[in-house]
Amino acid sequence: MTRAQSIRLRRVAEKYAWLYRDDPEALLQEAFCRALAGERHKPDHVDIVRFLAEAMRSIANGEAQKQENQATIIPIGAPGDLNGPVIELPEPSDGVEDRIMTAEHDEGIRQALFALFPDDPNARDVIDGIMAGYDGEELRALTDLSPTQYASTRRRIRRTIDRHYPNGRKP
Numbered sequence: 001m002t003r004a005q006s007i008r009l010r011r012v013a014e015k016y017a018w019l020y021r022d023d024p025e026a027l028l029q030e031a032f033c034r035a036l037a038g039e040r041h042k043p044d045h046v047d048i049v050r051f052l053a054e055a056m057r058s059i060a061n062g063e064a065q066k067q068e069n070q071a072t073i074i075p076i077g078a079p080g081d082l083n084g085p086v087i088e089l090p091e092p093s094d095g096v097e098d099r100i101m102t103a104e105h106d107e108g109i110r111q112a113l114f115a116l117f118p119d120d121p122n123a124r125d126v127i128d129g130i131m132a133g134y135d136g137e138e139l140r141a142l143t144d145l146s147p148t149q150y151a152s153t154r155r156r157i158r159r160t161i162d163r164h165y166p167n168g169r170k171p
Contacts, residue, residue: 005049011162012053016060031055106131116160122153123160 009028017024031052034040042051110131117123122145129139140150 001048008049009052009056013056016056027056027060028052030059034059113157113161116164117157120156122149123157126150126153126157 010024013024013028013031017027031040034055035042035052040051040055042048110127113127114124117127122143125143126139126145129142134142140147143150143153145153
């Protein structure tokens with residue numbers, strides 16, 4: 001792997017780790033481990049950097065969904081009684097202060113990104129969709145952009161963010 005490819009992968013890891021509040025090195029290492037273990041199959045026509053970048057996106061997204069979809073179920077009744085009553089407890093959640101701080105943090109990121117595109121409604125719509133959790137074809141359909149317009153907008157967003165934040169979220 002060339003130095004440029006390695007740098008690109010690290011940047012991708014930082015972006016996905018920042019979005020999902022994870023460690024970039026751990027995310028990159030996990031992508032390598034899954035690829036080497038054969039858990040993820042790389043098609044011959046796909047570039048290795050793109051393959052690993054998509055693997056990191058998938059891993060980070062999967063981890064975020066695991067954290068979001070945790071439910072605690074405690075069976076009540078006689079042991080072995082499969083039809084007995086079940087109580088579903090609410091998910092353990094952060095306190096009110098943590099939720100407020102997270103919302104403020106997310107809104108700060110949103111406003112910082114919007115400031116980079118004051119006169120570009122397409123970019124602002126795509127950023128809004130990404131922050132709301134939409135991606136791919138679903139996001140393109142929501143923004144009413146053609147595939148070419150959508151790809152160009154995503155590329156413009158990525159390049160502008162890279163130019164203004166060359167080290168990711170680091171100062």
